[in-house]
Amino acid sequence: MKIIYLISFIFLTISCGQNKLDERSLVRKNISKDSLIVILNTQYDNDVVLGFNDLFGNRYDINRGITKVPRGVFITDIHWKHQLSFFVPDSIKRIEFKKDSEGYFFIETQNPNLDYLLNVDLVIRKAIDPIKSEQDSFDRIFKFSNIKNDDEFKKRNLYHDNLYNKKVAFLNEYTQLHKLDSMVINVWRRALIYEKLSSKLNFSQYNKLSPDVIKAFAAEVNNEDIKDADLLIPHFQSYLSFHRLLISYLKYKSDFNTLPNLMSISVKHFEGKIRDWLMFDLLQKTDDRNYGFKVSQQEKTQMTNTFLSICKTDEFKDYIKERIILNNTNLKIDELVNINNEVIPLNKVIKGKISFVDFWASWCAPCRAEMPASKKMRLAFSKKGINFIYISIDENPSAWKKAIRQIGLGEDENYLLPKGNESELAKKFKIESIPRYMIIGKDGKVINADALRPSDPKLKEIFDELLKEK
Numbered sequence: 237m238k239i240i241y242l243i244s245f246i247f248l249t250i251s252c253g254q255n256k257l258d259e260r261s262l263v264r265k266n267i268s269k270d271s272l273i274v275i276l277n278t279q280y281d282n283d284v285v286l287g288f289n290d291l292f293g294n295r296y297d298i299n300r301g302i303t304k305v306p307r308g309v310f311i312t313d314i315h316w317k318h319q320l321s322f323f324v325p326d327s328i329k330r331i332e333f334k335k336d337s338e339g340y341f342f343i344e345t346q347n348p349n350l351d352y353l354l355n356v357d358l359v360i361r362k363a364i365d366p367i368k369s370e371q372d373s374f375d376r377i378f379k380f381s382n383i384k385n386d387d388e389f390k391k392r393n394l395y396h397d398n399l400y401n402k403k404v405a406f407l408n409e410y411t412q413l414h415k416l417d418s419m420v421i422n423v424w425r426r427a428l429i430y431e432k433l434s435s436k437l438n439f440s441q442y443n444k445l446s447p448d449v450i451k452a453f454a455a456e457v458n459n460e461d462i463k464d465a466d467l468l469i470p471h472f473q474s475y476l477s478f479h480r481l482l483i484s485y486l487k488y489k490s491d492f493n494t495l496p497n498l499m500s501i502s503v504k505h506f507e508g509k510i511r512d513w514l515m516f517d518l519l520q521k522t523d524d525r526n527y528g529f530k531v532s533q534q535e536k537t538q539m540t541n542t543f544l545s546i547c548k549t550d551e552f553k554d555y556i557k558e559r560i561i562l563n564n565t566n567l568k569i570d571e572l573v574n575i576n577n578e579v580i581p582l583n584k585v586i587k588g589k590i591s592f593v594d595f596w597a598s599w600c601a602p603c604r605a606e607m608p609a610s611k612k613m614r615l616a617f618s619k620k621g622i623n624f625i626y627i628s629i630d631e632n633p634s635a636w637k638k639a640i641r642q643i644g645l646g647e648d649e650n651y652l653l654p655k656g657n658e659s660e661l662a663k664k665f666k667i668e669s670i671p672r673y674m675i676i677g678k679d680g681k682v683i684n685a686d687a688l689r690p691s692d693p694k695l696k697e698i699f700d701e702l703l704k705e706k
Contacts (some may be wrong), residue, residue, distance in 0.1 A: 242377055272304070272306075273303075273304065274304075274311070274642060275302055277448070278333065285313050286298040287312060289313065290473065291513065291552075292634060292636065294638045295641060296605075297642070297644065298311065301329065302447040308468060309468055310468060313340075313341050317339070317341055318339075323359045324450070328350070330345075335680060341358075352416060353417055357424070360676065361598055364402050379395075380392035383444060386445055389444075393453075396436050399432075400428060401429070404434070407421065418599050422475075426466060426469055427471060430466070430469060431470065432470035433479070434475040436457060437457055437474075437475065437482060453482075454482055457482070458479075462476075476510065478496055481498070484498055495521065495522060495535065496539060499542060502700065509549050511531050514605065515542070515547060516556065518539065520538060522536050540556065558577065558633065570583070570661060571661070572578070572661070574647075590678055591625050591675070592622055592673065593627060594614040596627070596629075597628055597629050597670060599630070599635070600670050600671060603670055606671055607643045607645070609689070610690035620703055622702075625649055626645060626649055626651070628650070629656035629662060633654070635652075665685065673689060673690075
């Protein structure tokens with residue numbers, strides 16, 4: 237009866253008064269047959285939380301209206317309270333997201349039985365593992381962060397086992413009650429397995445454990461049933477990365493968490509597309525400062541050569557080759573690269589307008605903190621004649637493109653300096669730290685080499701004065 241009441245609550249508390257989108261617009265959008273149509277009529281409370289990730293680690297937001305989503309991906313709600321995933325079988329062409337009275341997103345179709353299938357993770361979250369507060373979410377991450385001995389480690393693992401067993405028991409009862417499709421439910425069974433294993437493996441203090449406990453643990457988490465097709469299942473990539481870290485510890489001990497050693501483990505202990513993804517994942521981290529890895533240029537070159545010689549997955553190889561090409565692009569002093577890897581002169585970027593130039597990078601937290609204010613300022617002044625230009629000094633073009641999508645910046649005004657601070661343009665404008673803002677006149681001459689940040693209210697006054705002088 238608990239399940240029946242819960243399902244009734246979820247699917248009968250649909251928010252009212254939402255306008256339906258014109259179905260004919262789907263035809264006008266020329267939607268691909270290989271895409272899932274996702275409709276969202278609900279406004280977000282704060283930042284965008286619904287989206288999906290591709291194999292390369294790029295996240296794409298699902299905005300209000302109609303969004304085309306590739307087949308095979310999981311749509312995720314990353315709000316701290318929800319942390320939900322939604323999987324839609326290929327047989328379904330169209331879904332609509334709505335919100336219940338507690339603010340949870342759920343999928344609604346014209347078929348109630350189908351709704352039970354598509355909202356599996358939501359039902360499990362509410363019934364077994366609800367997150368009560370933001371502090372509760374934080375506490376879960378650090379619940380066992382300071383393990384001191386074998387007994388505490390075993391207690392930690394028992395906690396994750398018990399939680400997994402409760403979820404599986406609930407899923408079995410829920411599946412039987414609603415006679416759900418076994419193939420889809422098996423996907424969720426695998427997701428629960430990887431959630432448990434990745435939670436157990438999210439640990440690096442192996443030096444505090446005895447050799448026997450580590451050996452037994454390694455045998456327990458070694459899931460030999462992994463498949464290439466699992467790469468997009470929730471928690472699977474985390475499981476692979478953490479498992480690789482454990483294997484590396486067993487081999488290298490104190491030097492286990494270095495990129496060259498992790499690359500060696502990826503090659504020797506994994507195979508197929510999973511091996512290729514693990515190598516690709518490490519190459520992405522060599523240029524992403526968010527991870528804090530220190531790797532020399534020689535080590536980076538060796539890792540890249542290893543990847544290109546061993547990887548059999550063309551989509552990963554092509555992605556890395558693009559990064560190499562961009563990094564080797566020789567630009568003249570006033571040239572940039574756009575998102576399509578085309579070299580563009582700065583005077584064409586300025587377009588004969590007063591331009592507000594934002595030098596930033598994906599790894600720069602202060603830069604990204606200014607972006608909401610910058611987007612509001614652009615919305616207010618772009619139609620009045622102010623041109624907004626975003627120039628990234630990222631060393632990793634994929635990290636740059638990923639950040640553009642995450643932040644929601646338009647691609648047309650975004651450019652890259654592939655060699656960062658060492659580029660000729662950065663040297664010309666003396667870009668030594670970021671964020672850095674400049675105002676350039678219609679004639680290309682610098683009006684203000686160290687302009688105010690977008691969040692400063694006085695910037696609006698400066699723009700108003702410049703527009704009066706036009």
